[in-house]
Amino acid sequence: MxxxxxxxxxxxxxxxxxxxxxxxxxxxxxxxxxxxxxxxxxxxxxxxxxxLAPIVPLCVARDAGQTAFPPRALTLLWAALRQQAPKKVEEAAARCNPWDLEQGPPDVFDELCKVASRGLRAQTEAGFKALDALCDVDALASCLELSTIVRGALPKLQEWVSKMSEERASSARLAYKDACAIRPDAGPLLFEMLAAHLPDDFRILRVISAVMDRPGDKFWASSEVGAFGERVLADIEKNIDFINAFDPAKGEAEGRKAAHAAQRVAQQITELEQSVNMAKEGPWGRRLVKYKQAIAQAVEARMNAAEKELLAALPLRPISILGGKKGKGVPQLTAEPDETQVRRLTAVLVFIAEIRGCALQSGYGSSRAKVLEKLNGRLDQYIEDILHIVRTGDGGDQGLARLYVDLAAGYIAYSRDEKTAEIVRRRAAAAMAAAA
The missing domain is CATH 1.20.5 (Single alpha-helices involved in coiled-coils or other helix-helix interfaces)
Incomplete structure (x- = not known):
């Protein structure tokens, strides 16, 4: 058992x-x-x-529309191979060591993939028959038929997506040609298998672009590999929707997730623009213009809400009645921090902090700078006021003041940096010691 x-x-x-x-x-x-x-x-x-390295990344949960097989398919396929070709499996195990692998994959690896492909097609052995009830055996056999080409391309894949040169483009075209020699419609499946091996699967656009010599969006959209561009555009739209809808009350993790969505959108837009010759009125060009505007609006709406969230988490009371809501206030120390408001502000500040790398290229860099300038001004004044209360007790409860100064230090770590936050914490500790 x-x-x-x-x-x-x-x-x-x-x-x-x-x-x-x-x-x-x-x-x-x-x-x-x-x-x-x-x-x-x-x-x-x-x-x-x-x-089975060429198909391993396909045997996991993947997005709808992507080639995928249940994880158990690997287990059943390997069991069938051990039964069908035990000597080859033993040879593969003996050759599966760092010394042999340094010289490149042993031939027996590809031989076993061919055995598996033939077994899936024939459906005469019990081990291969078991896979028929689990997945599309024709699709799995097709992937195994391309495994030799994919295995040979994998060591070059990072070079292809990091910086494509003419020599590397020629190598990618050769792999594509070899795949199509196996079966004429194998091109999209080859790209699908290679994409599964990339940390960011949308970067396969660079390889497709090199093979197709950077085509226009109209031609690409109507070609057999049009699904790869459509998939990236759909993901951009999904991430923009998430940024618009994410709930700050869920806290830091949710804010970080929304920021990563914004970063991914920026990367995908750049990838599309570099890989595809976009026409302003083309099928993808029009959508990309719309998405650029939508992501900027979504991010700016989230950033503009930060000041309101700050006031809710670190409430102020007006110095005088005449000051009203717009007048400068001092810390309102009548209750302990509201946990929901604390989570909301943390999520928004984390979001603003994490989009630093993509803000400028995405068109909302200046808006981010203005928002941070305003937030830091408010936090600086709040910290000075709250430290005064900690030292003197003048203006509110010292115990509550200590809770709020710790909160403010945490917030300024996101809006500015951890070094500034540590200075605030040291000043607060000194103030508490002086008051003791």
């Missing part, structure tokens, strides 16, 4: 189990047997993932 659990455990769970059993306690008693099972499974999966 334990062996079955280990064999079917997800990779992440297996790594956690391996780490948990790595200590001295894991080598004693019954746990020693379990650790042995885990170590054997880790080794077996290393061999399996090396042999």
């Amino acid at each position: 334990v062996r079955k659990l280990v064999e079917t455990a997800p990779d992440a769970a297996l790594r956690s189990l391996e780490l948990a059993l790595a200590g001295p306690a894991g080598g004693q008693g019954a746990l020693a047997t379990v650790r042995g099972l885990v170590e054997d499974e880790v080794t077996a999966r290393y061999v399996r993932n090396s042999v």
